[in-house]
Amino acid sequence: MSLNTLRKSTIRLTSLRNQFLPISQRPFAFTPRRTMSVPTTMKAVVVEQTGGPEVLQYKTEYPVPTPKDGQLLVRNNISGINFIDTYFRTGLYASPKPEILGREGAGVVAAVGPNTTGFAVGDRVAWLSNGGYAEYTAVPAGKTVKIPEGISDEDLMASFLSGLTVLSFAKETYAVQKGDWVLLHAAAGGAGFLMTQILKSIGAHVIGTAGGEEKCALVKSLGADVVIDYRSEEGKDWVKKVKEVTGGRGVDVVYDSVGKDTWEGSLEAVKRKGTVVWFGNASGPVPPIPLPKLSPKCVKIARPTLFGYIETREEFEYYTNELFRLLKSGELKVKIHKIYPMEDIKQVHQDLEGRKTMGKPLIKP
Numbered sequence: 001m002s003l004n005t006l007r008k009s010t011i012r013l014t015s016l017r018n019q020f021l022p023i024s025q026r027p028f029a030f031t032p033r034r035t036m037s038v039p040t041t042m043k044a045v046v047v048e049q050t051g052g053p054e055v056l057q058y059k060t061e062y063p064v065p066t067p068k069d070g071q072l073l074v075r076n077n078i079s080g081i082n083f084i085d086t087y088f089r090t091g092l093y094a095s096p097k098p099e100i101l102g103r104e105g106a107g108v109v110a111a112v113g114p115n116t117t118g119f120a121v122g123d124r125v126a127w128l129s130n131g132g133y134a135e136y137t138a139v140p141a142g143k144t145v146k147i148p149e150g151i152s153d154e155d156l157m158a159s160f161l162s163g164l165t166v167l168s169f170a171k172e173t174y175a176v177q178k179g180d181w182v183l184l185h186a187a188a189g190g191a192g193f194l195m196t197q198i199l200k201s202i203g204a205h206v207i208g209t210a211g212g213e214e215k216c217a218l219v220k221s222l223g224a225d226v227v228i229d230y231r232s233e234e235g236k237d238w239v240k241k242v243k244e245v246t247g248g249r250g251v252d253v254v255y256d257s258v259g260k261d262t263w264e265g266s267l268e269a270v271k272r273k274g275t276v277v278w279f280g281n282a283s284g285p286v287p288p289i290p291l292p293k294l295s296p297k298c299v300k301i302a303r304p305t306l307f308g309y310i311e312t313r314e315e316f317e318y319y320t321n322e323l324f325r326l327l328k329s330g331e332l333k334v335k336i337h338k339i340y341p342m343e344d345i346k347q348v349h350q351d352l353e354g355r356k357t358m359g360k361p362l363i364k365p
């Protein structure tokens, strides 16, 4: 018998014997699939130059990316829309063009790139990166997590980037304590809706601002102690109201993502030795602040970004696990403003910038 024939019959015998072993004891006889059937083109929204919502171009035959070293190709089931997407669209934040916007998505792993471990084709995952306004996105495995049973893709997208943001900002930017007075602007928004709940769960007193009766009612329903409609005639002098509520002292911390329209009031509303956290530019950026402005009350200021708190895998998993726990236990409720079809992307940006959304807008690629 030739050596080759002997090798073949040994392999046949071994696989026959393996069939009688319990599944758990059978040797790993195949390598996991590294790709599923993936088309060459996809639907995507592409921005070729900066501008208003009109620069968002819906394309139906855009090339599907190939995952590189350390990447996964994810077939997105649902993607989150965040205010930051508008900054990249307008050019407030610089980024190379042409660009597919969208910082987060949830779906299924369609292919595993070279030198990428820990994930297999078919895994249900959520990711933070770039390129969510598309059917497929090549994303770093390091910023991807498997979605646990019991959490839907939609609920996770309503709370993923926004939830990790508020969890890390309430713990690390300023460690909110029970009994603290907190002023939170845009409290009915994607991030604000979650932040109100997190602050209340810590035991803080929350003063939430929001524009309009419906938004204010939503914030109140989350347990905010005081809600101010800062767009109404009565609520325009929200600094005065904050001072009244806190007995003239001011709040321990302000979380201000509105920026240009509120930054001065936020500095006035904070207490002596308090902290102002600026973390967004919904109305435009905060101008450079002369440092002497901080002296009279010894105010601390911060300008955090989520990605600075989840740089390592350990940090990323710490906050994602905490978010999963809160969602599974029902301690954190989510609010989806609306799930838009991806072709309606211009409308989504108009609604977000037009202050028409409550909670989180999502798109279905």
Ligand SMILES: NC(=O)c1ccc[n+]([C@@H]2O[C@H](COP(=O)([O-])OP(=O)(O)OC[C@H]3O[C@@H](n4cnc5c(N)ncnc54)[C@H](OP(=O)(O)O)[C@@H]3O)[C@@H](O)[C@H]2O)c1
Pocket (backbone or CB within 6 Å): 081, 082, 083, 084, 161, 162, 165, 186, 187, 188, 189, 190, 191, 192, 209, 210, 211, 212, 215, 257, 258, 261, 279, 280, 281, 282, 283, 284, 304, 305, 306, 307, 352, 353, 354, 355, 356, 357, 359, 360
């Ligand atoms: N630094 C970070 O890492 C980080 C991460 C996540 C989010 N953010 C920031 O957090 C903020 C909230 O993000 P989001 O995605 O959840 O958005 P969002 O809060 O759902 O939408 C922004 C809200 O800002 C308020 N707003 C006030 N003035 C506005 C104006 N002139 N134009 C438009 N909106 C105005 C509106 O609420 P009212 O109608 O109630 O005023 C609007 O609904 C954004 O500033 C975003 O950049 C920062």
